[in-house]
Amino acid sequence: MMGKFEDSVYDLIVETSTNLPGDVRRAVAAGRALEDKATRSGLALATITQNIGMAELQVSPICQDTGMPTFVIHTPVGVNQLEMKRDIQSAIVRATRDGKLRPNSVDSLTGANSGDNLGEGTPVIHFEQWEEEHIDIRLILKGGGCENKNIQYSLPAELEGLGKAGRDLDGIRKCILHAVYQAQGQGCSAGFIGVGVGGDRTSGYELAKKQLLRKVDDTNPIPELRQLEDYIMENANKLGIGTMGFGGEVTLLGCKVGAMNRLPASFFVSVAYNCWAFRRQGVLIDAGTGEIREWLYERGFGISAGAGAAETSLDMKTGGAGESGVPGVHPAAGESADTASGAREIRLTTPISEEDIRRLRVGDVVILSGELHTGRDALHKHLIDHESPVDLNGAVIYHCGPVMLKDEEGWHVTAAGPTTSIREEPYQGDIIKKFGIRAVIGKGGMGARTLQALQDHGGVYLNAIGGAAQYYAECIKKVDGVDFLEFGIPEAMWHLTIDGFAAIVTMDSHGNSLHADVEKDSAGKLALLRETVFK
Numbered sequence: 001m002m003g004k005f006e007d008s009v010y011d012l013i014v015e016t017s018t019n020l021p022g023d024v025r026r027a028v029a030a031g032r033a034l035e036d037k038a039t040r041s042g043l044a045l046a047t048i049t050q051n052i053g054m055a056e057l058q059v060s061p062i063c064q065d066t067g068m069p070t071f072v073i074h075t076p077v078g079v080n081q082l083e084m085k086r087d088i089q090s091a092i093v094r095a096t097r098d099g100k101l102r103p104n105s106v107d108s109l110t111g112a113n114s115g116d117n118l119g120e121g122t123p124v125i126h127f128e129q130w131e132e133e134h135i136d137i138r139l140i141l142k143g144g145g146c147e148n149k150n151i152q153y154s155l156p157a158e159l160e161g162l163g164k165a166g167r168d169l170d171g172i173r174k175c176i177l178h179a180v181y182q183a184q185g186q187g188c189s190a191g192f193i194g195v196g197v198g199g200d201r202t203s204g205y206e207l208a209k210k211q212l213l214r215k216v217d218d219t220n221p222i223p224e225l226r227q228l229e230d231y232i233m234e235n236a237n238k239l240g241i242g243t244m245g246f247g248g249e250v251t252l253l254g255c256k257v258g259a260m261n262r263l264p265a266s267f268f269v270s271v272a273y274n275c276w277a278f279r280r281q282g283v284l285i286d287a288g289t290g291e292i293r294e295w296l297y298e299r300g301f302g303i304s305a306g307a308g309a310a311e312t313s314l315d316m317k318t319g320g321a322g323e324s325g326v327p328g329v330h331p332a333a334g335e336s337a338d339t340a341s342g343a344r345e346i347r348l349t350t351p352i353s354e355e356d357i358r359r360l361r362v363g364d365v366v367i368l369s370g371e372l373h374t375g376r377d378a379l380h381k382h383l384i385d386h387e388s389p390v391d392l393n394g395a396v397i398y399h400c401g402p403v404m405l406k407d408e409e410g411w412h413v414t415a416a417g418p419t420t421s422i423r424e425e426p427y428q429g430d431i432i433k434k435f436g437i438r439a440v441i442g443k444g445g446m447g448a449r450t451l452q453a454l455q456d457h458g459g460v461y462l463n464a465i466g467g468a469a470q471y472y473a474e475c476i477k478k479v480d481g482v483d484f485l486e487f488g489i490p491e492a493m494w495h496l497t498i499d500g501f502a503a504i505v506t507m508d509s510h511g512n513s514l515h516a517d518v519e520k521d522s523a524g525k526l527a528l529l530r531e532t533v534f535k
């Protein structure tokens with residue numbers, strides 16, 4: 001029975017992880033059309049577009065964080081759901097082995113990575129029955145960085161900048177604006193949000209996530225909610241947060257709101273924030289054979305996420321491998337050149353001297369060559385009271401948990417974008433000083449303690465483009481080694497040789513932080529949206 005079902009689920013997983021759907025690509029293209037090309041956000045969007053194309057072409061993960069696989073399934077009465085569950089699990093294991101999913105299931109008490117994406121609570125599978133003849137199976141791969149920016153409000157509430165949010169449509173409006181504001185660039189804006197109004201704390205979030213299954217360009221059948229969605233789409237972009245929190249015109253690409261009944265005492269507004277790498281797809285499956293009958297969202301093939309005109313991504317600008325994959329010519333080492341956006345472009349090779357670092361300013365584009373070392377949560381915690389296995393003097397630490405595959409020749413990088421840096425805020429400043437690190441690469445920015453350490457010691461924070469996992473994987477030329485593989489593949493310390501790795505200085509050694517500036521500026525803009533809109 002259903003002999004092809006496992007293959008069909010495997011195909012759905014690969015498609016979801018590697019080929020961004022048509023409606024999402026069109027939303028990214030619409031965003032690009034609104035953004036000034038010659039800005040940091042314009043560059044970031046161009047890089048994102050390039051990455052979407054590379055992932056499709058190479059059938060490789062769009063982002064290295066392939067998220068928590070979440071299936072929403074409708075089956076005809078009488079279909080064996082236990083058998084389906086086993087097939088889904090084996091498709092997940094196969095997709096992980098093939099590098100289409102990163103091993104992402106971690107034991108919460110021991111920290112052990114199961115290695116195959118199976119474990120207590122993973123994957124998430126919601127079954128429901130229906131009286132149709134086919135099986136409808138939808139999959140969302142939502143990464144941890146944007147999941148961390150989900151937020152739930154309990155009304156009435158007092159919201160920063162917006163004042164009182166009551167139990168009415170205007171109160172909901174304020175919650176949604178606040179949700180976009182508090183995410184800043186950390187969930188890899190420009191994002192998509194699903195909002196659940198009502199329910200309890202659990203069903204409210206479920207409703208919010210279900211909104212993410214709607215097509216980006218659909219219209220809400222409930223008039224008040226349609227109005228609210230339109231209002232949010234128009235006004236959230238006035239916050240000026242921009243792509244990756246770089247500041248700019250485009251912060252939100254989609255907003256979908258649903259409502260359900262609540263208890264008299266509770267009024268929850270639950271917001272599910274999804275990054276631009278909005279990976280969800282679905283298939284209609286023949287309940288007899290298990291074969292795919294139909295894709296439920298337009299597939300991405302041939303749909304440009306670009307705005308049409310030929311524009312410059314970080315990569316093309318710096319003369320690296322462009323969309324054609326043809327490497328260009330880099331300026332000589334250490335040479336700086338001015339670019340169309342007015343940003344200075346500076347080439348550095350590791351190890352980096354204090355003098356070179358002190359010359360960098362917020363807004364500079366740095367093109368790195370040499371070696372870098374990945375490190376995220378487990379490593380930072382470890383380094384606080386242990387020595388490093390390699391010399392980190394003048395070194396570059398990359399907040400990254402890559403997708404890696406091993407064959408006879410050794411390890412290969414399959415996807416390697418940055419992770420959210422703010423999680424390392426409690427450790428980073430001390431670690432920079434203890435080991436003499438000169439540059440930290442990540443995304444979303446860091447806080448006051450790190451900024452102080454950068455100033456005291458002579459260091460910079462470089463913001464890479466979140467989700468651009470194929471783009472960065474191409475800059476990694478060699479895997480030199482690995483330490484702490486026992487932390488699991490994403491958390492291990494990978495030693496990598498890079499060439500032409502481009503990122504933007506967003507915190508420098510002179511006390512400047514673009515993140516602090518954008519946050520302050522957007523707080524001011526949020527307060528302008530305080531007046532009641534829905535009476």
Ligand SMILES: O=C(O)C[C@H](O)C(=O)O
Nearest residue numbers: 065143144145401419420
């Ligand atoms: O885990 C990762 O690699 C990235 C994560 O999704 C993040 O946005 O921080």
Ligand code: SF4
Nearest residue numbers: 063143145188275467
């Ligand atoms: S790194 Fe960014 S794009 Fe990737 S899952 Fe995290 S939030 Fe999404």
